[in-house]
Amino acid sequence: MASEHRAADYAWDVGEIDTDEMILNMGPQHPATHGVLRIELRTDGEVVKAARPHIGYLHRCFEKHAENVDYPGVIPYTDRMDYVASMGNSLGYALAVEKLMGIEVSPYVQIIRVIVAELQRIASHCVAVGTYGMDIGAFTPFLHLLRDREKILDLFEWTCGARLLYNYNWVGGVSHDLPEGFPRACRDFLREFDAITFPELMELLIGNKIFVKRTANIGVCPVPLAVSFDLTGPNLRGSGVPRDLRKDAPYCGYQNYDFAVCLGKGDYGPTGSCFDRNLVRAREMAESSKILHQAVEALEKTEKTDVHEKVPKRVKPAAGEIYFRTEAPRGQLGYYIVADGTGVNPYRVKVKSPCFTAMSVFHILARGMMIADIIALIGSLDIVLGEIDR
Amino acid sequence: MEFTYGLLTGLIPGLAGAPSWVLVALGGLIPAFITFNFVGLGPIIYVYAERKISAFMQDRLGPMRVGPYGLLQTIADAIKLLFKEAIFPAGVDKLLFLVAPIIVVTGSFLPFVVIPWGARLQAVDLNVGVFYVSAVSSLATVGLIMAGWASDNKYALFGAMRSAAQIVSYEIPSVMALLTVVMMAGSLSLQDIVRGQAGGLQNWYLFRYFPLMPIAFLTFFTAGLAECNRTPFDIPEAESELVAGFHTEYSGFFFAMFFLAEYTEMFVISSVASVLFLGGFHAPHPSLQAIGALGLGWFWLLLKAWFLIFVMMWLRWTLPRLRVDQLMHVAWKVLLPISFVLVVVVGGLVLKWPAGFPWDRWVGWPITLVLMGFLIVGMIRAISWSRRRTEELLA
Numbered sequence: 001m002a003s004e005h006r007a008a009d010y011a012w013d014v015g016e017i018d019t020d021e022m023i024l025n026m027g028p029q030h031p032a033t034h035g036v037l038r039i040e041l042r043t044d045g046e047v048v049k050a051a052r053p054h055i056g057y058l059h060r061c062f063e064k065h066a067e068n069v070d071y072p073g074v075i076p077y078t079d080r081m082d083y084v085a086s087m088g089n090s091l092g093y094a095l096a097v098e099k100l101m102g103i104e105v106s107p108y109v110q111i112i113r114v115i116v117a118e119l120q121r122i123a124s125h126c127v128a129v130g131t132y133g134m135d136i137g138a139f140t141p142f143l144h145l146l147r148d149r150e151k152i153l154d155l156f157e158w159t160c161g162a163r164l165l166y167n168y169n170w171v172g173g174v175s176h177d178l179p180e181g182f183p184r185a186c187r188d189f190l191r192e193f194d195a196i197t198f199p200e201l202m203e204l205l206i207g208n209k210i211f212v213k214r215t216a217n218i219g220v221c222p223v224p225l226a227v228s229f230d231l232t233g234p235n236l237r238g239s240g241v242p243r244d245l246r247k248d249a250p251y252c253g254y255q256n257y258d259f260a261v262c263l264g265k266g267d268y269g270p271t272g273s274c275f276d277r278n279l280v281r282a283r284e285m286a287e288s289s290k291i292l293h294q295a296v297e298a299l300e301k302t303e304k305t306d307v308h309e310k311v312p313k314r315v316k317p318a319a320g321e322i323y324f325r326t327e328a329p330r331g332q333l334g335y336y337i338v339a340d341g342t343g344v345n346p347y348r349v350k351v352k353s354p355c356f357t358a359m360s361v362f363h364i365l366a367r368g369m370m371i372a373d374i375i376a377l378i379g380s381l382d383i384v385l386g387e388i389d390r
Numbered sequence: 391m392e393f394t395y396g397l398l399t400g401l402i403p404g405l406a407g408a409p410s411w412v413l414v415a416l417g418g419l420i421p422a423f424i425t426f427n428f429v430g431l432g433p434i435i436y437v438y439a440e441r442k443i444s445a446f447m448q449d450r451l452g453p454m455r456v457g458p459y460g461l462l463q464t465i466a467d468a469i470k471l472l473f474k475e476a477i478f479p480a481g482v483d484k485l486l487f488l489v490a491p492i493i494v495v496t497g498s499f500l501p502f503v504v505i506p507w508g509a510r511l512q513a514v515d516l517n518v519g520v521f522y523v524s525a526v527s528s529l530a531t532v533g534l535i536m537a538g539w540a541s542d543n544k545y546a547l548f549g550a551m552r553s554a555a556q557i558v559s560y561e562i563p564s565v566m567a568l569l570t571v572v573m574m575a576g577s578l579s580l581q582d583i584v585r586g587q588a589g590g591l592q593n594w595y596l597f598r599y600f601p602l603m604p605i606a607f608l609t610f611f612t613a614g615l616a617e618c619n620r621t622p623f624d625i626p627e628a629e630s631e632l633v634a635g636f637h638t639e640y641s642g643f644f645f646a647m648f649f650l651a652e653y654t655e656m657f658v659i660s661s662v663a664s665v666l667f668l669g670g671f672h673a674p675h676p677s678l679q680a681i682g683a684l685g686l687g688w689f690w691l692l693l694k695a696w697f698l699i700f701v702m703m704w705l706r707w708t709l710p711r712l713r714v715d716q717l718m719h720v721a722w723k724v725l726l727p728i729s730f731v732l733v734v735v736v737g738g739l740v741l742k743w744p745a746g747f748p749w750d751r752w753v754g755w756p757i758t759l760v761l762m763g764f765l766i767v768g769m770i771r772a773i774s775w776s777r778r779r780t781e782e783l784l785a
Contacts, residue, residue, distance in 0.1 A: 137710040213716060214716070372631050372714065
C-alpha cells in the first residue's frame with residue numbers, strides 16, 4: 001500500500017498536464033470543504049485524476065503560544081483546536097498535565113468529565129453526520145441533528161456559561177459543578193434523542209437508497225492503508241479495526257461503563273467506504289447515549305465532592321515529559337508535554353491531531369473519483385481545519 | 391384569442407368597427423399581459439411556500455418577521471434583489487452574460503402560451519401544442535450553457551455542462567411519455583387532449599390502461615424534475631459541489647431572473663403534467679366544474695399544478711442528490727427503456743381499445759385513490775405519533 005504513495009500523485013507542474021485536463025481549485029472558500037481547506041484538483045471532465053490538499057489557512061501557532069502561557073492558560077487554546085468538540089480537547093490536555101503532576105481526581109469529577117465528553121461526542125457527531133448528509137444533498141437531516149446539538153449546547157451553557165469554547169476541564173478538576181437538576185435534564189434530552197432523532201436519522205438519511213448508492217462504494221480505505229497512515233477514531237473503525245482508547249487504555253473510569261465499539265461492516269459495499277465511516281459515527285451516537293445513561297445514574301449514586309478540591313494552587317510540574325492520548329470524537333488526540341521544572345510555562349506542547357492524519361490519506365483515496373465524490377470523501381473523513389492547522 | 395375578441399367586442403361595442411390589426415394587437419396583448427403577470431408574480435408564492443414547507447419539515451418556523459407569518463418576506467427579497475448591484479466579474483463575456491438569463495426566462499415563459507386554463511381560456515390553441523411545449527422548454531439549456539461559458543468560472547462551466555447533458559438526456563423519456571398521451575388523444579393540441587379527459591375522474595389519462603399510464607405519468611414527472619433541476623436531480627447547481635453551478639457569478643437582478651426561471655419551470659412542468667394526465671381544467675366530477683356561471687377550470691388546473699409543485703418540494707427536502715453517472719444511469723437505463731416499451735404497448739392498445747381498457751372505469755382510479763388514501767393515512771398517523779411521542783416526552 002505504501003508504494004501507492006508516489007510523489008507524482010500530489011505534485012505536478014501546470015505545464016505537465018494534458019490539454020484536456022483542468023486544474024480546479026476547490027476552496028478555501030467553498031461550501032463543502034468544512035472550513036478553510038483548499039484542494040487542488042486535476043480534473044478530466046468530471047473525473048478527478050489527482051487531488052492535492054493545501055492546509056494551513058487556519059494556523060494560529062497553538063504550540064508556540066502554549067510555550068508562553070502557564071499550564072492552565074493553555075486550556076482555552078486547546079478549546080480552539082477542534083472547535084466542534086472543545087470538551088474533548090481540554091479533557092486530553094487536563095489529563096496529560098494531571099498525569100505529569102501525579103494528581104488523581106475524585107470519582108465524582110471523573111463522572112462529570114465522562115458526561116461532558118460523551119455529550120460533546122454526540123454534539124460533534126451530530127455536526128459530522130448532519131453536514132455529511134448536506135454534502136450528499138439532503139438538507140433536512142442536518143437541521144434535525146442541529147436541533148439536538150442545540151439542546152446539548154444548552155446543557156453546556158447551563159453548566160459552565162459557554163456554548164462553544166468552554167474552558168471547562170481544568171487541571172485537577174472542572175470549572176463548575178453540574179447544576180442542580182442536570183441529571184433530569186440530561187435524561188430528558190437522551191430520551192428524545194433515542195426515541196426520535198436517532199431512529200429518524202437512520203431512516204431518513206442512512207437508510208436512503210440514494211445516500212447508500214452515493215457513498216457505499218467510494219473512498220474505500222482498506223485496513224493496511226488505514227493503519228499505515230495512522231487513521232484513528234471513527235475513520236479507523238470504519239475500516240473494521242476495533243481500536244477505541246476508551247476500551248483499550250481506559251481513562252476517567254471508562255472501564256466501568258458498558259458500551260460497544262462500533263465497526264464498519266461493509267453492509268452495502270466494501271468495508272471501509274465513506275458509508276461505513278459515516279455509519280460508525282451515527283452508531284457511536286447511540287453508544288454515547290448508552291454511556292450517558294449509565295454515567296448519569298452513577299453521578300446520582302456517587303458521593304459529591306468539591307470539583308475544585310484537587311486543583312493545584314500553582315501548576316508547576318517537576319521536570320519531565322508525558323505523552324497522553326484520549327479518544328476525542330474525531331479519533332486519538334495525543335498531547336506531548338515537556339516540563340523543564342523551572343517555570344510555570346510548559347517547555348513544549350505538541351499535539352497529535354486525528355484530523356491531520358485523516359487528511360494525509362485524502363489524496364490516495366481521492367484519486368480517480370468524480371468531483372461529487374470528493375465532497376463525499378471530505379465529509380466522511382470528518383476533518384476540522386482548526387485541529388489540522390492548530 | 392378568440393375568447394378575448396368576443397369579450398372585447400362585447401364589452402366595448404365601438405371596437406367592432408375598428409381595424410383588424412387593433413383587434414389582433416389587443417387580443418394578443420391582453421392575454422400576454424395577464425399571463426406575464428401571473429407567471430412573474432407566481433414565484434413569490436412558490437418561494438414562500440417552499441420556505442414554509444421546508445421549515446415545517448425541518449422543525450423550524452421559516453420566515454416569520456416580515457409581515458404576518460412572514461408573508462411579505464419573498465416580496466422584500468425580490469425588491470432587494472432588484473435593487474442590488476449586478477456585478478460583472480473581470481473576464482466575463484458581457485454580451486453572453488447578459489443575454490443568458492433573458493433566454494432562460496424566455497424559455498420558461500413561452501410554454502404558457504398554450505396552457506389551457508379553460509375550454510376557451512387559453513392564449514393560443516396551437517395545433518402542435520405538445521410539440522411546442524417540449525421545444526421551447528428546452529430552450530433554457532441554451533441559456534444555461536451561455537451563462538456557464540460567459541461567467542469565465544470553472545464551477546459555472548461544470549454546472550453548464552452538467553445541465554446540458556442532463557436536460558438532453560431527460561428530454562427523451564419525457565417526450566416518449568408524452569407520446570402515449572398524444573396517441574390516446576389523437577392530437578397534439580393541448581385543448582384536444584384536455585377534451586379527451588372530460589367527464590370526471592375516471593376519464594383522466596392517468597387512470598387509463600392501468601397500470602400503464604400511471605407509469606407513463608411517473609416517467610414524465612421524474613424526467614420533468616430533472617429538466618427543471620430539482621433535487622434529486624439538481625446537479626447543475628449542486629450547492630455543496632459546484633457552489634451554485636451555472637449561476638455562481640450572477641448577482642442582483644440577473645440572479646433573480648434565474649431564480650424566477652427555475653420556479654416558473656416548476657410550474658410549467660406541473661401544469662403540463664396536469665393537463666396531460668390529470669384532466670387539465672376538468673374537475674374530478676363534472677358537477678364541480680362550475681359554481682353557477684363562474685367556471686372553475688382555472689381553479690382545478692391551479693390546484694393540480696400546485697399539488698405537483700408541493701410534491702416537488704417534498705422530494706427536494708427529503709432526498710439526497712444523485713451523482714452525475716447515476717443520473718445518466720437513471721435516464722438511459724431505467725426511464726428510457728420504460729418509456730419505449732410504453733410507447734409500443736400503448737400504441738398497440740390504442741388500436742384495439744381507443745378509450746382505454748373497458749374495465750378501466752372501475753379499476754384505475756379506485757386503486758390509485760386507495761393508494762393515495764394509504765399515503766395520507768400514513769402521513770397523518772406519523773404526524774400524530776410524533777405529536778403524541780413529544781407530549782409523552784415532555785410530560
